[in-house]
Structure formats: structure tokens, C-alpha cells
Amino acid sequence: MRGKRHASIAVVALILGVLLALQFRVSSEPQPAVASGERARELTNDLSELRKEKNNLALDVADLEERVMTARQGIAQAEGAIINEIEKHRVLAGLTAVAGPGVEIILQNVQRAEQPTEDVALFAIRDEELVRLVNELRGAGAEAIAVNGQRLMGTSEIRLAGPFVNVNLTRISPPYQVQAVGDPVVLHSMLELPGGLVETLRDWGIDVQIEVLEELIIPAYQGTVRLEYARPYKEGD
Incomplete structure (x- = not known):
């Protein structure tokens, strides 16, 4: 009787060991579906942020280009005014035919x-x-x-x-x-x-x-x- 009891205990222990090993293996393996979904959401958020930054940079570039154009127009107008003023004084001084x-x-x-x-x-x-x-x-x-x-x-x-x-x-x-x-x-x-x-x-x-x-x-x-x-x-x- 004692031998049978020991044999039964050994079998139960073996079964429990196998079950514990299987449970540990399942819990330690990665969950590909869950991980892939979270990564996709992260990439989507990153892409959205990059698009926002790109749009903001495009607006900044357009603003700078407009400022440069305005500055160039101002310089051209100033140069034209200076040339006209010089010509006027040349006329008054008699240095230009009129x-x-x-x-x-x-x-x-x-x-x-x-x-x-x-x-x-x-x-x-x-x-x-x-x-x-x-x-x-x-x-x-x-x-x-x-x-x-x-x-x-x-x-x-x-x-x-x-x-x-x-x-x-x-x-x-x-x-x-x-x-x-x-x-x-x-x-x-x-x-x-x-x-x-x-x-x-x-x-x-x-x-x-x-x-x-x-x-x-x-x-x-x-x-x-x-x-x-x-x-x-x-x-x-």
C-alpha cells in the first residue's frame, strides 16, 4: 500500500511539474498580436506629429519668403528713390541735358x-x-x-x-x-x-x-x- 501511495504521489508531482512548466512557458512567450497593435499606434502618433511639424515648417518658410520679398521690394524702392533724387540734383546743377x-x-x-x-x-x-x-x-x-x-x-x-x-x-x-x-x-x-x-x-x-x-x-x-x-x-x- 505504501509503495502504491508513493507511486501515486510521484505521478501527481510529475503532472503538476509538467503543468507548471507549460504555464511558465506560455506566460513568458511574447504576445505578437498585442505588441504589433501597440507599435502601430505609436508609429501612427509619431507620423501625425511629424506631419504637424512639417506643416508648421512650411508655414514658417512661406512667412520668411514673404519677408524676404518685402525687404527686396523695399530695397528696390529705396534705390529708385535715391537714383531719382540724384538725377533731380544733377538737373538742378546743370549737369544733365533737359x-x-x-x-x-x-x-x-x-x-x-x-x-x-x-x-x-x-x-x-x-x-x-x-x-x-x-x-x-x-x-x-x-x-x-x-x-x-x-x-x-x-x-x-x-x-x-x-x-x-x-x-x-x-x-x-x-x-x-x-x-x-x-x-x-x-x-x-x-x-x-x-x-x-x-x-x-x-x-x-x-x-x-x-x-x-x-x-x-x-x-x-x-x-x-x-x-x-x-x-x-x-x-x-
Whole structure:
């Protein structure tokens, strides 16, 4: 009896050992279906985050490109404004040929027989009359003036040199042709003012012809600009 009991116990122990071993093996083996599902969800979440980051980066790139384009447009506009300002000052300085509406004045000395008691110089156009005429044109808003093709600038001189007149150190002689670009109506009205310079010259017997032109061309100053003493000044220097 005792031997049978021991044999039964041994069989039961063996069966229990086998069952425990099988249970341990099952519990220790991976669960492929569950693991694959969790990994798929993780990858899906990662992909979604990457797509969001990509969209955000695309928006940032578009914003930067727009800023760069705006900056380039601003630079181009600034360069254009600077170039226009330089050209305007070149025109005012007389360094660029200009075209536009204005007036042309022709002055001719008196054509008369010289009398023994008369000084013919009294009836000749002098540098003073040309200077006064130029000043009147400037006062009427002339933007560019030339005398016998000599463009006037800030340092131009009109002065008598014997029987001739020098403009920009160039000798000129009658008839004197004075051209001015500006509002032709205003320029003409200023010249024809009663008691003005033109009326006075005509009273002296000097022939003065004024023509209003829709388009005339005034050449650029042909000399060399030299500044020995003047220099640009900035406040605080």
C-alpha cells in the first residue's frame, strides 16, 4: 500500500511539474498580436506629429519668403528713390541735358546809323541786361536756362569782356538766344509785365522776340566742376 501511495504521489508531482512548466512557458512567450497593435499606434502618433511639424515648417518658410520679398521690394524702392533724387540734383546743377516746355528769347542790338554825338555802346546789350533777364526767368520758376547754348549753373558767370560777353568763360555775341524750361505761361507773363525789363529794352530800341515753345532742349554744362574750398557739411562736424 505504501509503495502504491508513493507511486501515486510521484505521478501527481510529475503532472503538476509538467503543468507548471507549460504555464511558465506560455506566460513568458511574447504576445505578437498585442505588441504589433501597440507599435502601430505609436508609429501612427509619431507620423501625425511629424506631419504637424512639417506643416508648421512650411508655414514658417512661406512667412520668411514673404519677408524676404518685402525687404527686396523695399530695397528696390529705396534705390529708385535715391537714383531719382540724384538725377533731380544733377538737373538742378546743370549737369544733365533737359527737355520740356518753356520760352525762347532772342535779343538783337539796335540796328541804326551811328550819329557823331552818340555812343553806340549805349544801345548795345550788355552783360547786365542778360544777368537781369536770367534772374527774372529764375524768379518766374525756370528750372533750366541756357544762353547761346551755354547751360547756366550755380557758378556760371555772365560778364562783359571788351565788346563781347563771356558765359562760362566762353565768348558769345549777338543775337543772344536765351532759353528757359518751365511753365511757359508764367514765364511769358513775367517777361511781358508792364514796366519790366523787356519793355525797357524795347524802349531802348533793342529788338526782343519771345516765343513760347511746347518742347525745347537745353544742353548740359560742358565745363569741369572744381571745388577747392567748399565741402559737404554735416551738423555736428
